[in-house]
Amino acid sequence: MSNHTRKTVKIYSETYKHLEQLSKETGKPILHIVSTIVNTFIANDFVKDLDLEAKTKPINYRELLTNSLQEQKKELANMMKERTNTVIGFIKTLDKKVENTRRDIIFKVDPDDDTISHPLEFHYDFVIKNLILLLQSCQLNQDAFVEKLSTLISRDEYEFFIRSYNAVMSKRIN
Missing domain, CATH: 1.10.1220 (Arc Repressor Mutant)
Structure with missing residues (x-):
């Protein structure tokens, strides 16, 4: 100058x-x-x-910064919720798999061990035996019942029913 x-x-x-x-x-x-x-x-x-x-018009930097921080806070909260739900889902799935494996190991080590039998095992046998008699009296066999059941309930429920039925019939928990 x-x-x-x-x-x-x-x-x-x-x-x-x-x-x-x-x-x-x-x-x-x-x-x-x-x-x-x-x-x-x-x-x-x-x-x-x-x-x-x-x-x-004067720029209000404090307001801009506050708004930016609030938006970042919301994004972080949403991201944390998503990640937390992912971790919870993973833990639930892992727990199921570990429990099934533990039950399989106990059954394979000692199939006669009473600690793995369900307390209502005999009640289940009774209910299943009576349901089979009811189906037979209505002129339905087990195969027709299972086929009809697959059309009435969701796939996940159907698969759960089959696994549960097989476990009860074989006297295994898993």
């Missing part, structure tokens, strides 16, 4: 107050601040968009 001749420029008193404040905060004279503003306008082609009547 050269120190040639200085000329007087008329500005609004409110603008001059802002220039004084900037001068105090930066420790630079008002002349340097005005020069920096003009050079910035020229360097960034703001001259084309210069509208002297337009009022600039």
Whole structure:
């Protein structure tokens, strides 16, 4: 910045107050601040968009930051819920597999062990025997019943029924 001749420029008193404040905060004279503003306008082609009547709206950085942080908080909460549900599902599946394996091991080590029999085992036998008699009295055999059942209930329920039926008939828990 050269120190040639200085000329007087008329500005609004409110603008001059802002220039004084900037001068105090930066420790630079008002002349340097005005020069920096003009050079910035020229360097960034703001001259084309210069509208002297337009009022600039101040940017509320605190509000922008708060909104950004709240959005990030929501995204993190949703991500944590999703990951937590994934972990819970994994643990449930793992528990089922471990329990089935444990039961298989106990049965294979000692098939006569009473600790693996269900307390209602004899009741199940009784119910199954009576259901088979009921089916036979209605002129239905077991195969027709199982085939009809597959059309009435969902696939998962049907598979669970078959596994459960086979486990009860073989006196195995799994």
